[in-house]
Amino acid sequence: MKATLERLIREALGDPQADFVVEHPTDLKMGDYSTNAAIKYRDKKEQIFEYLNNHKPEGVEKVEMVGPGFINFYLSKDFYKGSLNKIIKEGDKFGKGESLKGEKVMVEYTDPNPFKEFHIGHLMSNAIGEAISRIIEWNGAEVKRANYQGDVGIHVAKAVWGMKNGERNPYVAGAKAYEDNEKSREEIEEINTKLYDRSDKELNALYDVGRKESLDKFEDIYRKLGTKFDYYFFESETAPIGKKIVEENTGKVFEESDGAVVFHAEKHNPHLHTRVFINSKGLPTYEAKELGLTKKKFETEDLDESIVITANEQSDYFCVVLEAVNQIYPELRNKMMHLSHGVLKLPSGKMSSRTGEVISAESFIEDIKGKVKDDEQVAIGAIKYMILRSNIGGDIVFDIDKSVSTEGDSGVYLQYAHARANSLLEKAGNRGQVTGEQGQIREVERLLYRFPEIVERAQAEYAPHHITTYLTELAGSFNNFYAHEQVIGDSPESGYRLAIVEAVKIVLKNGLTVLGIPAPEKM
RNA sequence: GCCUCCAUAGCUCAAUGGAUAGAGCAGCGCUCUUCUAAGGCGUUGAUGUGGGUUCGAUUCCUGCUGGAGGCACCA
Secondary structure, three states, X not given: OHHHHHHHHHHHHOOOOOOOOEEOOOOHHHOOEEEOHXXXXXXXXXXXXXXXXXXOOOOEEEEEEEOOOEEEEEEOHHHHHHHHHHHHHHHHHOOOOOOOOOOEEEEEOOOOOOOOOOEHHXXXXXXXXXXXXXXXXXXXXXXXXXXXXXXXOHHHHHHHHHHXXXXXXXXXXXXXXXXXXXXXXXXXXXXXXXXXXXXXXXXXXXXXXXXXXXXXXXXXXXHHHOOOOOEEEEHHHHHHHHHHHHHHOEXXXXXXXXXXXXXXXXXXXXXXXXXXEEOOOOXXXXXXXXXXXXXXXXXXXXXXXXXXXXXXXXXXXXXXXXXXXXXXOHHHHOOXXXXXXXXXXXXXXXXXXXXXXXXXXXXXXXXXXXXXXXXXXXXXXXXXXXXXXXXXXXXXXXXXXXXXXXXXXXXXXXXXXXXHHHHHHHHHOOOOOOOOOOOOOOHHHHHHOOHHHHHHHHHHHOOOHHHXXXXXXXXXXXXXXXXXXXXXXXXXXXXHHHHHHHHHHHHHHHHHHXXXXXXXXXX
């Protein structure tokens, strides 16, 4: 429909390159579609309007020009009837698009570190990464989910030191000892070197046990969250690859400085800065490992795009790494995309892994469960929704008692509307077709058919919150409809009303699914 | 000091350069003899500050103020 309207406007203007937009107005009172073409081309205002009025496409009932020259299009009753039929017919597939068909995309997210706690920051990365993956999938691409984990490095040595000393919480104890005690620090440094080359049997044993325990525990959390990864990459494997890449390009891209190998990114872009890729001990840093990871990803799969999701604090760092990629593998640079998210805060204060006040994902989920009748699906939905409803990139203040509870702008609200629609259909025992007489067009009908466009826009902008906003609006309209219309009954319209309920159920379910939020049938 | 991001209602968040800046919470007032009240209806209330570009600016440019993150061997 949108494309048809655009074509007609270009015809009216006689200019195939004309610059204007056709959009859904924010207020439904202003029509189903709207264009600013008559404002952009003020001298041809009447000409455009007249042409559109005389060439109304099928499905458009009314065309009007208001205000400074907005032209609004109102869709016909038949269009809505047709769209209900389409939604019911397509069912689970409604909303899927093909704009990315044939593309293969890898999305890397979550990235917890073995030996350390899976905390609410990882929860945030996971919710966003899973939603982005699904949105891209819904638009036709093949998605490979990847998880990159730091299984070597000083944080691991700290944890192994803690294990060796029989600490109940090995990483926290090791981290504290590293800060407070010089002797412990030396021990930890030594453990780190030994773990890198796996030269100490006793340490290896501790390491292997700790690594497995930790990874198994992560899997439990992924199951709860509804994520399944295709690839797990580890720093222990990317480190040697990255080191080799840097060594091969030292003198060309990288330079030696104070015994380390560095990249002067500011030479290529004044906004960037210098970073160390191989330290003076000859060990590759995170930067070099990232280069190794990049190479490995593109060797593993023939990717059209590689998306990495991390916290904001890695933003500037990532720009430097991307510039290094640009120098070494220019053909890969424009296939790479970095998205960064903010910090999940509780109103009581920030969370920090350094001060030890980490909030583990598990305890957090348990806390929320306690507020929603102990239903895990609802708790997961509440958390994911709170993360996805706001723009990626901003910090999120998560108020457990208020925002998550159960009302209004929340995951529970959407799940509840969906469950309620499902229950109505079960009671009616009648579904799968549009029957009965069509009544007046309601807000809920006017929202339903927009879903596919919303998913496509969310994909284009990497903005899951467009979908949450839409779903909340739809659920609100449905609840309003529900409160005011007798759905089940003998009236001539009740078959048609039931079809609306069915369509709502489908769209809510698909919408929640595309966000990675559970959609229980009953609540 | 330099770089990046951010500033919208009492609170948490929206708004592809467009129409009267939208929601939800909280507050106030209604609403269950009827299909899920975890619901619905009504109501109060906002673009940090000075310029600029534009027919039109929350949006783009710029000065200031305030906040977050980053800036060489952590990730």
